Amino acid sequence: MSTTSAWRQQTPRDWEHYVNKQVTVTAHGQQQHRGWLHTVDPVTASVVLVQLGEAAGGCSVSVVMGHAVEQVEVVGEADEETAMRLSSLFRSEAPELRGSV
Amino acid sequence: GARLGTTAAPNERPGARRGAEMRKLYGVDTAKIQAMEAALQLNFDRNCDRKLPKYWPVIPLRL
Amino acid sequence: SSLSTSGEADPVALRAEQRARAMMRERFLRCLISMANKKIQFLMYERVTVAAVFGASDIDVLNFQVSDLQTPIGVQTEALIRCQDVISYSFDM
Incomplete structure (x- = not known):
């Protein structure tokens, strides 16, 4: 668990520990977001959460801005299949960058 | 900032992390990150040039 | 975020931090693109x-x-x- 002022000041290695974990993020106004943590933007500390659907395709994404994060709590670990789905997310969506990176 | 109207100009760009600083942050992956960031920024600048968006709300909600 | 102090002294730790930062930044940028x-x-x-x-x-x-x-x-x-x-x-x- 990590509280607000702490969250933005963590190092990339600290944030990396949350990648692929199921977390509950409490944002400004006590609003809570639950999902698989896809990434933390190291520039803004914004948190990208994914809610995976039943089918292989669909999912919804919520992003909590780093400045609004009050608390991040780990509530579960991803199995191998979930981790794979999380890694491949957004990968096919950048045709203008494909091949160059 | 001239590309946007008076209510719309992001006239400062803090954290333009360039060159040596980028290299310190991203190491061997610097070129890849820089290329992605450049492509995104180009998109943003091009869209702003074409569409001339104005800030909403006019006054920031949070100062 | 800035470099952690441990990272500056130890090249192995620095590399690990750079790798973590790049992986997470790339994921975030791809999310923005999508x-x-x-x-x-x-x-x-x-x-x-x-x-x-x-x-x-x-x-x-x-x-x-x-x-x-x-x-x-x-x-x-x-x-x-x-x-x-x-x-x-x-x-x-």
């Missing part, structure tokens, strides 16, 4: 909720450029949203 032309719901401060079609963000994530912004008081065809005004945003893939 939002283009998708309908995004924004939850903002002062309990303001809006929806818009995403265009682009500048790389420091200071502004979101959007179209067809549906606000409580009407539609604005082209708009910039200040990231500082936003608490969270969500969309479907």
Whole structure:
């Protein structure tokens, strides 16, 4: 668990520990977001959460801005299949960058 | 900032992390990150040039 | 974020930190790219909720450029949203 002022000041290695974990993020106004943590933007500390659907395709994404994060709590670990789905997310969506990176 | 109207100009760009600083942050992956960031920024600048968006709300909600 | 102090002294730790930062930044940038032309719901401060079609963000994530912004008081065809005004945003893939 990590509280607000702490969250933005963590190092990339600290944030990396949350990648692929199921977390509950409490944002400004006590609003809570639950999902698989896809990434933390190291520039803004914004948190990208994914809610995976039943089918292989669909999912919804919520992003909590780093400045609004009050608390991040780990509530579960991803199995191998979930981790794979999380890694491949957004990968096919950048045709203008494909091949160059 | 001239590309946007008076209510719309992001006239400062803090954290333009360039060159040596980028290299310190991203190491061997610097070129890849820089290329992605450049492509995104180009998109943003091009869209702003074409569409001339104005800030909403006019006054920031949070100062 | 800045470099952690441990990273500057120890090249192995520095490399690990750079790798972690690059992996997470790349994932975040790809997420931003994938939002283009998708309908995004924004939850903002002062309990303001809006929806818009995403265009682009500048790389420091200071502004979101959007179209067809549906606000409580009407539609604005082209708009910039200040990231500082936003608490969270969500969309479907």
